Amino acid sequence: MNKIVAIIFTAMFLVYPFQGEARDNPFVSKKTPKGEVKLPTFASRGFAKIALWQHQLNKKLTEQVKRLKANRTWETLLPLILISFLYGIIHAAGPGHGKVVVFSYFFSRRSSIKKGLLLGNLISLFHAVSGVTIVLMLYFFIKAAYLSSFEAISQKIKLVSYSLIVMIGLALLINNIFSTKNNPSRFHEAGAPDTPSDGKGILPLALAIGVVPCPGVVIIMLFALSFNLLFTGLMMSLIMALGMAVTISIAGLMSILGQEGLLKSFSRNQKAQNLIQKGLTVFGSLLIIGFGSILLIGTL
Amino acid sequence: MPFIVKANAWGHAHVWIDNTVVVHFNDQGMTGFKEKWAFDEMFSHMIIHDFDKNRNGRFEPAEVKEVKKGAFLNLRKFDYFTHVKINGKSIEVKFVKDFNAKIIKNRVIYHFFVPCHIKATSSFKEIRIGIYDESFYTSITLLRDQILFKHDSACEHHHKVELNKKEPYYYGQVYPEEIVLRFRKKNE
Numbered sequence: 001m002n003k004i005v006a007i008i009f010t011a012m013f014l015v016y017p018f019q020g021e022a023r024d025n026p027f028v029s030k031k032t033p034k035g036e037v038k039l040p041t042f043a044s045r046g047f048a049k050i051a052l053w054q055h056q057l058n059k060k061l062t063e064q065v066k067r068l069k070a071n072r073t074w075e076t077l078l079p080l081i082l083i084s085f086l087y088g089i090i091h092a093a094g095p096g097h098g099k100v101v102v103f104s105y106f107f108s109r110r111s112s113i114k115k116g117l118l119l120g121n122l123i124s125l126f127h128a129v130s131g132v133t134i135v136l137m138l139y140f141f142i143k144a145a146y147l148s149s150f151e152a153i154s155q156k157i158k159l160v161s162y163s164l165i166v167m168i169g170l171a172l173l174i175n176n177i178f179s180t181k182n183n184p185s186r187f188h189e190a191g192a193p194d195t196p197s198d199g200k201g202i203l204p205l206a207l208a209i210g211v212v213p214c215p216g217v218v219i220i221m222l223f224a225l226s227f228n229l230l231f232t233g234l235m236m237s238l239i240m241a242l243g244m245a246v247t248i249s250i251a252g253l254m255s256i257l258g259q260e261g262l263l264k265s266f267s268r269n270q271k272a273q274n275l276i277q278k279g280l281t282v283f284g285s286l287l288i289i290g291f292g293s294i295l296l297i298g299t300l
Numbered sequence: 301m302p303f304i305v306k307a308n309a310w311g312h313a314h315v316w317i318d319n320t321v322v323v324h325f326n327d328q329g330m331t332g333f334k335e336k337w338a339f340d341e342m343f344s345h346m347i348i349h350d351f352d353k354n355r356n357g358r359f360e361p362a363e364v365k366e367v368k369k370g371a372f373l374n375l376r377k378f379d380y381f382t383h384v385k386i387n388g389k390s391i392e393v394k395f396v397k398d399f400n401a402k403i404i405k406n407r408v409i410y411h412f413f414v415p416c417h418i419k420a421t422s423s424f425k426e427i428r429i430g431i432y433d434e435s436f437y438t439s440i441t442l443l444r445d446q447i448l449f450k451h452d453s454a455c456e457h458h459h460k461v462e463l464n465k466k467e468p469y470y471y472g473q474v475y476p477e478e479i480v481l482r483f484r485k486k487n488e
Contacts, residue, residue: 025314026378026437027371051439055316062341145350147371215314223342226349 025215028151050093057087061220061236069227084220084236088124088243091216098123098209099251100291101165105205106255107284108172110277116256119202120249121242126210128241130157131217132234139225150218155299157212162296164208168201169288176281216240313439316340319431320443321479324413325452329420330483333429334398335382337410337440344408347371352403359401367401372410381440382414383430383476391416420455420485430478434469442477457483 064080092099102119134153138144217237224233259280266273320336339347351367352359359367375381379393393414400411418425431440444461459482463475 024435024437026375026381026433026435027315028374051313054313055439055441058316058340058342145370146346147350219314219342219346222349223345226345 024155025147025151028147050090054087054090057083057090061087062223065224065227065229065232065236068232069229080232080236081239084239085243087216087220088240089246090243091214091240092124092244092247098127098212099248101205101209101288102248102252103255104284104287104291105172105201106252107259107280107287108176109201109281109284110259111256113253113256115202116252117249119206120247120252121245122202122206123210123248124241124244126206127212127214127244128217128237130211131213131215132221132237134213135218135221135225135233139222146222150213150215154213154215158299159296161208161212162292162299164204164211165292166289166296168205168208169285169290169292172201172288173282173285176285214241214244313436315343315438317438317440318443319440320446320448321429321431322448322450323452323481324450325420325455325457325483327454328417329455329485330416330418330427330481332413332415332417334411334413335380335431338404339408339410341406344403344406347401347408348403348406351401358403364399364401367408368399372399372401372412378433378435380412380414381431381433381438383432383478384414384416385428386416386418387426420483422485422487424482424484427481427483428464428478429481430464430476432469432474432476436470436474442479447479454486455483456486457481 060083061080064076064083068076068080102123105119106116134150138146138149142149217240220236220240221233224230224236263273263277266276316339318338320338322334322336324331324333347367351363351370353363353366354360376394380396382393382396384391384393396412396414398411398413402409402411416427418427431442433440442461447459447461449457460480461477462480464478465475468475
């Protein structure tokens, strides 16, 4: 069983970093498109299903908002809540939303499942709050064009976010190098009670990733506002964030549980186990720095 | 409106388009093709908010100009999501004409013509047209039953829609859907 987990972990480890970040809006983005890494096509059938569901959910959301406008009852509200939640899960399944950084972060330090869930939930909450804040600013105060304004604001926030991710990666790297030097046998089982240092990076990292506004939330929020449904829009954004939290948390949990599986498969060889763990902590930090840098350079 | 969902796209789109293609011919051969993009209502709302300045539910000529400038011409960098191959050779789509934008039932509709002159000869020529956003920000559904042909009396043609399994996009994960059109001069 541990070997299977280890194989899955390794496969994810190889593929995940390439599943890039959220793309810019091609209708207004000032950036020139770049070539990208091509991976072996192995999952297109699964992706086809996801795309189909997402398209259908988008249509259902549209219809349900209209129904709610015409008829404000629990019968129209409840399906809207369910659809928003499912939409959030599927929306975050594509590139972006910080999953690569979350995945790498849990390489860089062994952590508990609780922390994995916490990070996923915080990121998606900040992600939605950022989107909602921008929409409210645009709608009530700035009253500017949505497309170009959102793209311009989003670009500036991305610059800050990606810089912070690089800095956090550097801090983790330095911390990991020093802590393994000072305490080479440091070990922490997944699921074991957290030590205070485990949670140190969670909040800054969640803020750094989540501060980038979610375009999905922005589009839904603006659509709800077009029907004068401010509170419905806020509710849909929050529910969608809960859905996204499921997907982002899964990325974290895969990393945490995968790492545990991999290390346990070497449980008879303590030396190899320690070596792998040390390698992963350093590599996880380097991955965050590298990924953050690529994003940052792409934004400049 | 009947539609067929593109069978092999995935994940993370923010904008959805239902796409119709009308191929135009004349006595000499093919002259190009017209695309009609119908956006989903949510994205349509953003475009309408930004460009229907007088809030009358339709785009006047001056507003169409602004739509073109603010939410269409940038797609030149992406070949207007239109990927053309003539007899296996890729052609960059850097120029389109006759752009128009309308609002129909809360949906924004773009119309534009992609000039593509190919002389018909006695032997078949093959043109492949794939319409997709490589970044997958936009998910484009080709309405297969609405591929139409105009002024084609001088040409013999047939077409099919197939997945191009040799050139997947989006990190190599998605096979583009392509219209494969073969045509030649009609025998007198």
